[in-house]
Amino acid sequence: MKLLRLFGAGFSMSLRRSVAFRVNLLFDVILAFTGLGTTIAAVLIVFTRTDTVGGWSKAEFLVLIGTYELITGLRSAFIDPNLSWFPDNGIRNGKLDSYLLQPAPSLFLASLSLSSPLALIGCALGASVLGWGISAAAEKPSLYGVLSWLLLMGAGLVVTWALSVLLACLAFWAPKLQLDVFYHSAWQLGRYPTDVFARPIRFALTYVFPLALIAAVPSAALLNGAGLAQLTGWLLIALVAAGLAQLAWRAGLRRYTGATS
Amino acid sequence: MRALTLLTFRIRQQVLEWSGAWWFLLTLVVQAVIAPLIGLFIWSAVYPDDPTIARYYVAIILVTLMTESFEQHTFSNRVYDGTLSHELLRPQPVVLGVLGENLAIRGWLTLLGAPIVLVTAFALGTTFAWRSVLLAIPGIALAAVLIFLFTFLLSLTAFWTDRVHSVVGFGSQLGFLLGGTAAPIALLPDGWARVAEVLPFYGMHGLPAEIASGSRYDGSLGYQLGWVVVLVVAVSVVWRAGVRRYTAVGS
Numbered sequence: 043m044k045l046l047r048l049f050g051a052g053f054s055m056s057l058r059r060s061v062a063f064r065v066n067l068l069f070d071v072i073l074a075f076t077g078l079g080t081t082i083a084a085v086l087i088v089f090t091r092t093d094t095v096g097g098w099s100k101a102e103f104l105v106l107i108g109t110y111e112l113i114t115g116l117r118s119a120f121i122d123p124n125l126s127w128f129p130d131n132g133i134r135n136g137k138l139d140s141y142l143l144q145p146a147p148s149l150f151l152a153s154l155s156l157s158s159p160l161a162l163i164g165c166a167l168g169a170s171v172l173g174w175g176i177s178a179a180a181e182k183p184s185l186y187g188v189l190s191w192l193l194l195m196g197a198g199l200v201v202t203w204a205l206s207v208l209l210a211c212l213a214f215w216a217p218k219l220q221l222d223v224f225y226h227s228a229w230q231l232g233r234y235p236t237d238v239f240a241r242p243i244r245f246a247l248t249y250v251f252p253l254a255l256i257a258a259v260p261s262a263a264l265l266n267g268a269g270l271a272q273l274t275g276w277l278l279i280a281l282v283a284a285g286l287a288q289l290a291w292r293a294g295l296r297r298y299t300g301a302t303s
Numbered sequence: 304m305r306a307l308t309l310l311t312f313r314i315r316q317q318v319l320e321w322s323g324a325w326w327f328l329l330t331l332v333v334q335a336v337i338a339p340l341i342g343l344f345i346w347s348a349v350y351p352d353d354p355t356i357a358r359y360y361v362a363i364i365l366v367t368l369m370t371e372s373f374e375q376h377t378f379s380n381r382v383y384d385g386t387l388s389h390e391l392l393r394p395q396p397v398v399l400g401v402l403g404e405n406l407a408i409r410g411w412l413t414l415l416g417a418p419i420v421l422v423t424a425f426a427l428g429t430t431f432a433w434r435s436v437l438l439a440i441p442g443i444a445l446a447a448v449l450i451f452l453f454t455f456l457l458s459l460t461a462f463w464t465d466r467v468h469s470v471v472g473f474g475s476q477l478g479f480l481l482g483g484t485a486a487p488i489a490l491l492p493d494g495w496a497r498v499a500e501v502l503p504f505y506g507m508h509g510l511p512a513e514i515a516s517g518s519r520y521d522g523s524l525g526y527q528l529g530w531v532v533v534l535v536v537a538v539s540v541v542w543r544a545g546v547r548r549y550t551a552v553g554s
Contacts, residue, residue, distance in 0.1 A: 065466075070469070073469045076473055080476040080477075083482060084479070084485040091349055091490060095349060134442070176321075220327050220330070222330075224333050227337045228333070230337055230341065238345055240344070
């Protein structure tokens with residue numbers, strides 16, 4: 043409960059900070075529109091030449107893009123402002139020291155205390171595309187499909203947070219290792235169904251760097267339903283990822299000697 | 304001649320500076336190749352038996368690596384932190400420093416990304432005709448000039464706004480969609496293809512890749528040169544206006 047209140051207070055302060063700069067707000071809105079427009083246009087171009095790609099129809103692709111934008115918007119709003127460029131901001135500049143001195147869990151402060159509310163524009167746009175995809179789909183999602191989608195979205199968010207924390211934790215051992223560009227580039231692969239990729243990449247995106255869980259798995263579950271075993275499996279993966287993130291953070295802190303000490 | 308000597312010094316200096324950041328350069332290579340790779344997989348799924356798709360996208364990956372530009376980071380950050388003042392005080396054009404760093408990074412990206420291009424080409428069984436590759440060299444050189452000028456032009460907006468990354472991001476989106484990375488221009492719907500062939504983005508990626516992959520032989524260098532002239536004029540005008548507006552501590 044205390045953490046939720048802290049989270050709410052942080053979000054409120056960030057929101058007030060963001061809306062103070064109206065031109066920046068305008069830029070962010072325009073870029074969110076053009077970014078999504080580019081993605082959709084690229085997909086629509088493909089579907090002028092074919093009816094399905096990797097077994098996915100146009101409507102299913104739109105659902106996938108909508109889901110991807112939703113989770114990307116949440117990541118950009120709540121995770122990136124904290125963990126982006128962590129080796130620089132957290133370790134080398136000593137920001138982590140101030141978190142360690144505060145009376146709240148350091149992992150929470152380092153990974154979720156700041157937010158960027160304007161990035162939620164992406165969520166709103168993603169929800170619109172999701173609605174477009176659902177309305178264009180031949181079969182409408184069942185209640186079970188919607189519940190599965192919600193569960194898998196939650197699991198996807200946990201995995202997203204855990205991956206970000208794990209990458210940030212690498213900075214405890216290799217402070218010069220900056221993987222943000224790599225992570226954000228690889229993230230783009232989540233926008234497409236894993237079925238279109240070659241087998242080794244498909245395997246990596248499912249089991250090594252589970253970006254399939256970000257959008258492809260929830261989208262498939264929304265439209266076609268998901269088996270109970272599949273749901274349980276993905277929820278377990280999310281739990282394991284969150285556990286690994288906590289363990290890595292603790293191990294990192296044990297090694298950390300402080301930028302200012 | 305003096306400018307060329309200064310540029311050579313800058314390139315050598317920047318090559319050495321960036322040599323310490325090879326790991327970060329590798330992440331930039333991944334960033335550069337990911338969009339063409341996605342295009343390759345998507346279009347290969349649509350046309351699984353067409354070898355020209357693989358050849359085209361391998362060429363696009365190479366062209367992208369050789370022509371990437373990061374002036375929104377290298378130049379615009381100097382405007383934001385005020386260190387552009389140091390460059391303005393030197394008895395040489397500021398653009399030489401920007402260009403030197405650009406060429407050094409491109410050299411590193413090409414070197415580090417070459418194995419990815421070779422592995423992709425080998426895995427897909429793609430081969431290139433030497434004649435086509437040689438014919439593509441002037442097109443690739445002009446594409447590199449076009450992308451530098453375009454990115455530099457957009458980066459100059461740092462004199463007016465702190466959202467230069469959004470501005471350059473918007474330019475990159477246009478390039479991705481209309482430059483031949485999202486889809487080869489020939490596969491765009493008719494109206495789009497005609498518009499894309501007139502805009503500069505096609506000359507930045509798609510055109511040299513088409514020549515290298517052997518699907519087009521007339522270099523259309525005039526089209527690329529025309530856009531180079533337009534962008535040089537635009538950069539000169541915006542640069543002058545930007546420097547007049549620039550203020551920094553000590554200036």
